[in-house]
Amino acid sequence: MNAITDLHPFLDGKPKRLFIGGKWLEAASGKTFETHNPATGEVLAQVAEGDAEDIDRAVAAARAAFTGPWSKFKPAQRQAVLLKLADLVEAHIDELATLDTLDMGAPISRTRNNRQRAVGMLRFYAGMATALHGETIDNSLPGEIVSFTLKEPVGVVGAIIPWNGPLTATIWKIGPALATGCTVVLKPAEEAPLTPLRLAELCVEAGVPPGVVNVVPGFGETAGAALAAHPDVDKVAFTGSHFTGQSIVRASAGNLKRVSLELGGKSPDIVFADADLTQAVPGAGMAVFANSGQICSAGTRLFVEKKIYDEFVGRVADFSKTLRVGDGRDPETQVGPLVSQEQLSRVTGYLSIGRQEGARPLSGGERLTEGALAKGYFVPPTVFADVRDDMRIAQEEIFGPVISAIPFTDIEEVIARGNNTTFGLGSGVWTRDVGKAHKLARAIKAGSVWINCYQAMDPAVPFGGYKMSGYGRESGIQHLDEYLNVKSVWIKTD
Numbered sequence: 001m002n003a004i005t006d007l008h009p010f011l012d013g014k015p016k017r018l019f020i021g022g023k024w025l026e027a028a029s030g031k032t033f034e035t036h037n038p039a040t041g042e043v044l045a046q047v048a049e050g051d052a053e054d055i056d057r058a059v060a061a062a063r064a065a066f067t068g069p070w071s072k073f074k075p076a077q078r079q080a081v082l083l084k085l086a087d088l089v090e091a092h093i094d095e096l097a098t099l100d101t102l103d104m105g106a107p108i109s110r111t112r113n114n115r116q117r118a119v120g121m122l123r124f125y126a127g128m129a130t131a132l133h134g135e136t137i138d139n140s141l142p143g144e145i146v147s148f149t150l151k152e153p154v155g156v157v158g159a160i161i162p163w164n165g166p167l168t169a170t171i172w173k174i175g176p177a178l179a180t181g182c183t184v185v186l187k188p189a190e191e192a193p194l195t196p197l198r199l200a201e202l203c204v205e206a207g208v209p210p211g212v213v214n215v216v217p218g219f220g221e222t223a224g225a226a227l228a229a230h231p232d233v234d235k236v237a238f239t240g241s242h243f244t245g246q247s248i249v250r251a252s253a254g255n256l257k258r259v260s261l262e263l264g265g266k267s268p269d270i271v272f273a274d275a276d277l278t279q280a281v282p283g284a285g286m287a288v289f290a291n292s293g294q295i296c297s298a299g300t301r302l303f304v305e306k307k308i309y310d311e312f313v314g315r316v317a318d319f320s321k322t323l324r325v326g327d328g329r330d331p332e333t334q335v336g337p338l339v340s341q342e343q344l345s346r347v348t349g350y351l352s353i354g355r356q357e358g359a360r361p362l363s364g365g366e367r368l369t370e371g372a373l374a375k376g377y378f379v380p381p382t383v384f385a386d387v388r389d390d391m392r393i394a395q396e397e398i399f400g401p402v403i404s405a406i407p408f409t410d411i412e413e414v415i416a417r418g419n420n421t422t423f424g425l426g427s428g429v430w431t432r433d434v435g436k437a438h439k440l441a442r443a444i445k446a447g448s449v450w451i452n453c454y455q456a457m458d459p460a461v462p463f464g465g466y467k468m469s470g471y472g473r474e475s476g477i478q479h480l481d482e483y484l485n486v487k488s489v490w491i492k493t494d
């Protein structure tokens with residue numbers, strides 16, 4: 001045993017392979033890549049590096065399963081598989097949470113907390129598996145002619161996920177596929193491929209037939225691009241940056257495959273002077289500091305009503321200084337490292353840009369390098385005051401624990417400024433005035449509006465973007481429609 005194999009039962013020192021057609025295979029090229037612990041820089045495992053040839057093999061396996069055994073599964077049988085998988089995820093949640101923490105850095109308190117969400121999603125999709133149905137529609141044609149619709153699985157789904165929540169991101173893609181009868185080729189993010197691979201093992205245990213779920217780790221420009229362009233993939237479900245989302249849409253043109261996109265954001269979080277500030281201070285703080293700001297719907301543009309601006313922003317900065325930054329494996333840790341050296345460079349780059357643009361850091365502002373933190377990619381929670389709308393830190397997605405705090409004076413002004421972004425994923429409003437709350441709920445151009453809370457999520461409630469934050473919805477019954485075709489059937493009966 002060496003130190004790495006002591007960390008986790010899944011880390012056995014052997015290279016991790018691709019999961020294709022129910023088998024564990026090496027990449028056709030024989031290549032592997034390393035995956036690291038971002039808290040320490042240690043290599044956790046070598047992982048087979050899939051590319052276009054492996055994507056071909058996986059798509060062929062997914063197609064064979066789709067037209068073969070999986071198509072014979074009745075809804076209740078797919079439901080049973082999903083329920084078994086939910087039980088397995090629940091039974092193994094500590095192990096899965098630890099793997100997420102090791103591979104992408106999030107605090108164990110957060111990844112363990114995913115239990116309800118991960119298991120709840122699988123049980124929600126299980127429920128939906130037997131609730132899908134078409135409609136009988138009265139038509140107005142002369143004579144006797146009946147019309148009704150069938151809902152049919154779209155087919156082979158290419159799922160491309162990011163690294164910021166591997167367990168839940170994987171379930172968010174394979175759950176609706178299993179419920180609707182689709183098959184999946186999942187490409188995990190190169191930064192955090194381990195949990196999706198472990199989940200593939202649990203899929204086998206749950207009775208998912210070979211080829212229904214395939215997992216092909218590899219890089220975006222090779223494996224990801226091959227999946228997005230593949231002529232035998234019927235739909236791509238993508239979560240990641242808007243730049244990649246645009247290239248996925250371009251790649252989809254070859255066979256006009258369906259695409260759903262959950263992309264980035266620069267979400268406004270609006271605090272009125274009448275809000276309950278004792279709730280709003282930690283609420284606005286954690287709207288950005290949770291997962292070290294690596295959440296696409298983080299409320300990074302903090303608009304604060306001018307009369308409380310200095311007090312409120314000061315209190316958020318004080319709150320940020322109380323948060324414990326460290327290795328995610330420590331149960332006391334509240335803010336873990338950023339996922340990679342690349343992400344560290346990006347976030348610290350924005351810290352410099354913010355200062356150069358004239359924003360004033362009230363907390364954080366520099367990479368942490370004391371003691372053991374020097375080996376990892378740690379940036380403390382940072383609050384920039386005196387931010388103007390035209391600064392880059394107020395416009396561009398940083399994907400780090402950085403709040404850009406901006407003053408405003410009235411409601412119409414903050415609606416216009418809040419919406420003045422190319423993105424539209426999340427948004428927050430803190431107020432005790434129900435009239436203001438309703439007005440903002442309608443006026444904000446974003447897929448989610450959280451009032452007196454932030455980042456509430458539930459498997460039954462749809463989530464997704466407006467504008468450059470993408471299209472399509474995940475969670476809710478709308479999610480299942482993304483994986484279904486509607487067929488109209490006409491039968492002349494006279």
Ligand code: ADP
Nearest residue numbers: 161162188189219220221224225240241244247
């Ligand atoms: P992030 O900046 O959050 O890493 P990306 O959009 O780069 O977001 O990555 C999200 C996912 O998209 C990852 O799995 C990555 O490998 C994949 N990806 C990156 N580039 C491409 C591409 N050109 N085509 C398909 N997938 C890609």
